[in-house]
Amino acid sequence: xxxxVPLVLTAIxxxxxxxxxxxxxxxxxxxxxxxxxxxxxxxxxxxxxLNLIRINADKVYKKRSDWPFGVVVIxxxxxxxxxxxxxxGGRSFxxxxxxxxxxxxxxxxxxxxxxxxLLAFFVASxxxxxxxxxxxxxTMLLVAAFILMLGRVxxxxxxxxxLPEGYRMGNAADWIMDxxxxxxxxxxxxxxxxxxxxxxxxxxxxxxxxxxxx
Amino acid sequence: MDQGHQEEEKSFWEKLLSIDRRIxxxxxxxxxxxxxxxxxxxxxxxTPVAEGVYQAVQSLPAGSKVLVSFDYDPGSMPELQPMxxxxxxxxxxxxxxxxxxxxxxxGPLQANMALEEVFKDKDIAAxxxxxxxxxxxxxxxxxxxxxxxxMGHSFEESYPKDAYGTPIGEIxxxxxxxxxxxxxxxxxxxxxxxxxxxxxxxxxxxxxVKLAAGNTAVQAPSMYPYVQTGQLSxxxxxxxxxxxxxxxxxxxxxxxxxxxxxxxSHAVICLFIIIGNLAYFSLRRxxxxxxxxxG
Amino acid sequence: xxxxxIGVWIGAFLTLGIFSFLYKDNxxxxxxxxxxxxxxxxxxxxVTFWQYFLPKLIDNLVLAYTxxxxxxxxxxxxxxxxxxxxxxxxxxxxxxxxxWLSRWSLAFIVGTTAGLQFTRYxxxxxxxxxxxxxxxxxxxGSLNTTVGNIVIVVGTFCGLIYFxxxxxxxxxxGGAARVGVWFLMITFGAxxxxxxxSRMSLLIGRMDYxxxxxxxxx
Numbered sequence: 001x002x003x004x005v006p007l008v009l010t011a012i013x014x015x016x017x018x019x020x021x022x023x024x025x026x027x028x029x030x031x032x033x034x035x036x037x038x039x040x041x042x043x044x045x046x047x048x049x050l051n052l053i054r055i056n057a058d059k060v061y062k063k064r065s066d067w068p069f070g071v072v073v074i075x076x077x078x079x080x081x082x083x084x085x086x087x088x089g090g091r092s093f094x095x096x097x098x099x100x101x102x103x104x105x106x107x108x109x110x111x112x113x114x115x116x117x118l119l120a121f122f123v124a125s126x127x128x129x130x131x132x133x134x135x136x137x138x139t140m141l142l143v144a145a146f147i148l149m150l151g152r153v154x155x156x157x158x159x160x161x162x163l164p165e166g167y168r169m170g171n172a173a174d175w176i177m178d179x180x181x182x183x184x185x186x187x188x189x190x191x192x193x194x195x196x197x198x199x200x201x202x203x204x205x206x207x208x209x210x211x212x213x214x
Numbered sequence: 215m216d217q218g219h220q221e222e223e224k225s226f227w228e229k230l231l232s233i234d235r236r237i238x239x240x241x242x243x244x245x246x247x248x249x250x251x252x253x254x255x256x257x258x259x260x261t262p263v264a265e266g267v268y269q270a271v272q273s274l275p276a277g278s279k280v281l282v283s284f285d286y287d288p289g290s291m292p293e294l295q296p297m298x299x300x301x302x303x304x305x306x307x308x309x310x311x312x313x314x315x316x317x318x319x320x321g322p323l324q325a326n327m328a329l330e331e332v333f334k335d336k337d338i339a340a341x342x343x344x345x346x347x348x349x350x351x352x353x354x355x356x357x358x359x360x361x362x363x364x365m366g367h368s369f370e371e372s373y374p375k376d377a378y379g380t381p382i383g384e385i386x387x388x389x390x391x392x393x394x395x396x397x398x399x400x401x402x403x404x405x406x407x408x409x410x411x412x413x414x415x416x417x418x419x420x421x422x423v424k425l426a427a428g429n430t431a432v433q434a435p436s437m438y439p440y441v442q443t444g445q446l447s448x449x450x451x452x453x454x455x456x457x458x459x460x461x462x463x464x465x466x467x468x469x470x471x472x473x474x475x476x477x478x479s480h481a482v483i484c485l486f487i488i489i490g491n492l493a494y495f496s497l498r499r500x501x502x503x504x505x506x507x508x509g
Numbered sequence: 510x511x512x513x514x515i516g517v518w519i520g521a522f523l524t525l526g527i528f529s530f531l532y533k534d535n536x537x538x539x540x541x542x543x544x545x546x547x548x549x550x551x552x553x554x555x556v557t558f559w560q561y562f563l564p565k566l567i568d569n570l571v572l573a574y575t576x577x578x579x580x581x582x583x584x585x586x587x588x589x590x591x592x593x594x595x596x597x598x599x600x601x602x603x604x605x606x607x608x609w610l611s612r613w614s615l616a617f618i619v620g621t622t623a624g625l626q627f628t629r630y631x632x633x634x635x636x637x638x639x640x641x642x643x644x645x646x647x648x649x650g651s652l653n654t655t656v657g658n659i660v661i662v663v664g665t666f667c668g669l670i671y672f673x674x675x676x677x678x679x680x681x682x683g684g685a686a687r688v689g690v691w692f693l694m695i696t697f698g699a700x701x702x703x704x705x706x707s708r709m710s711l712l713i714g715r716m717d718y719x720x721x722x723x724x725x726x727x
Contacts, residue, residue, distance in 0.1 A: 005613055010620035017625050021628050034357070037621045038360075038565050039589070041618065042562045046600065047602055052546070054603075069540065072544055076546065077547040085555060091563070096323065100555065105520075108545075108548050111541060111549075112289050112545070113288065113715060115545065118527060120479075120708040120712035121531055121712075124241075124242045124482070124483050125235045140691055141694040146484060148703065153481075154258065154477055178438070179657045180664055183661045184664060186442075187667075190635055192634065197635065204627075246709065246716050247720070430707050445633070451703065452703065452707055453710040475713045476709055479709045480705065
């Protein structure tokens with residue numbers, strides 16, 4: 001039961017999703033499975049959140065290191081959940097003017113945006129310390145990065161203004177993006193597509209060991 | 215060069231390589247912050263892929279229906295919001311009908327913010343655009359690519375009501391809009407998943423709609439293969455893409471202004487990379503010659 | 510003091526809290542980080558409830574119940590109980606003795622994803638991309654297009670050869686793989702350049718928020 005049921009379930013659902021492309025009457029079953037997918041995904045999100053709260057509650061209860069920040073995590077969770085569930089007008093909870101939107105706009109958004117903005121500093125520091133033209137391949141990477149970074153801003157064309165029009169850094173950046181970069185991206189894309197297709201087949205046919213197959 | 219001078223030069227490069235990273239952070243802060251105060255608008259060169267987006271919208275006759283999908287959150291605002299505002303300006307100036315939706319919860323809210331900004335323009339305010347007639351906001355529906363797929367059969371299946379609770383059958387603009395067959399162009403603003411790739415996979419390749427996109431700079435390079443095959447009419451990449459779009463419209467805005475900061479910060483990073491490599495090669499040469507001497 | 514002004518100050522305070530990490534790790538940063546973790550969890554809890562849980566599960570069950578009580582017939586929407594059941598099985602992962610039951614829910618998720626992506630990746634990212642690579646290598650009257658097409662065909666082909674690890678990369682095959690690596694390095698360099706652009710854009714956005722919206726300096 002532990003192994004067989006998941007394998008059969010995967011096979012039935014996966015094959016239904018594929019075959020419905022070719023047999024449109026199966027679309028009703030496909031739509032149903034898609035809706036169930038989102039229900040299970042919702043529970044999976046709740047699983048993650050419950051686990052997070054459990055870990056932090058445990059940290060606070062046992063007074064482990066940095067336990068006051070565990071309190072902050074739990075309070076932060078309650079700060080947005082309670083207004084969002086009970087005081088923000090139900091299904092129009094994210095409309096302009098609701099308490100949920102206010103907290104989203106002035107607490108969640110600044111924190112989230114700034115976390116990502118921090119990366120700008122670390123990318124600069126990492127470039128300085130680690131970006132070395134050690135060999136031919138690294139040099140190619142470096143040169144391409146240089147041309148793109150300068151060519152995509154006005155400074156690139158300013159530096160190469162002495163070159164005839166059509167041969168400046170901006171044009172070089174355009175050429176790199178349109179041709180060699182597109183070729184590289186396409187190779188990666190096709191490779192991923194083949195990987196996805198073969199993994200999907202292995203999973204649906206029960207051949208994937210990680211999913212309980214042989 | 216004598217031994218003492220060599221010792222001094224060696225310690226200079228080593229010091230440079232082991233510089234406290236907070237100095238680098240300070241340089242980046244200054245490089246980004248100071249240009250913001252100058253509010254300079256630099257000349258922006260337009261790329262063919264950005265031109266593709268502009269032409270895709272410009273070629274539509276008045277009255278054409280454009281579906282705009284806002285698939286980003288405020289975290290990507292600096293890159294995508296200028297594109298959204300520029301798109302609305304182009305669409306309303308050309309008397310296109312705009313249907314707004316979102317696959318991300320915050321997307322439709324970003325759309326309203328962009329509309330608020332654009333309606334301040336005198337020429338657009340003079341058009342007296344009416345909600346439900348000239349534009350409509352269908353809001354957000356959960357389901358990611360499944361929504362794209364279902365809209366191909368029926369918009370009403372995914373969006374029975376608009377963002378304000380009005381059944382879409384009662385909205386003048388939505389009468390006669392059953393599915394993608396009744397849409398002339400889709401414009402997608404995307405910061406990740408679900409986004410442009412899903413629109414290509416489930417919208418373009420299944421229902422053969424025309425699609426143009428604006429992406430964050432991280433995503434944009436991976437869209438180029440779709441442009442080359444024609445699955446995408448064009449793509450705007452990051453803040454530069456927004457600046458290009460504003461330039462094509464002849465209305466330099468926030469993105470063009472931000473490009474000065476962008477340019478200076480890129481130059482600073484390139485400088486750091488050059489210095490780092492000079493130090494690296496200098497030290498490597500020094501160690502090699504020392505080994506030769508010892509050998 | 511308006512609520513909007515208070516909100517801007519809260520946002521600025523939290524922004525500076527996160528930025529303080531650049532100097533060194535400190536309690537101000539740890540507080541902001543912990544708050545971010547909690548608020549993110551809360552945000553997704555609320556969005557999931559109103560956008561997924563309620564419309565996809567509860568609304569369908571309520572509809573089925575309404576039909577049963579008003580019309581006395583069993584509506585097909587009762588099948589959503591099965592979906593809900595699979596969802597509940599997912600939560601059992603929290604309990605070690607019955608956690609294995611969550612594998613049934615995971616199997617459903619994996620099967621749906623595999624089935625959905627199979628056809629789409631094959632067509633959009635596989636077949637259409639191969640189609641786009643079938644280009645004329647000599648275009649009369651246009652040297653640019655000729656060179657461009659050669660670059661795309663050679664680059665895609667050699668890049669794919671590099672990813673074929675079932676054959677040793679030596680001889681002509683190895684040479685082609687090496688050319689593939691060069692194209693991939695150019696691609697990664699371009700990706701790096703664009704990533705820098707993206708990160709700087711986010712930083713510009715935050716700086717603009719602090720200087721213009723919070724401090725009103727311009």
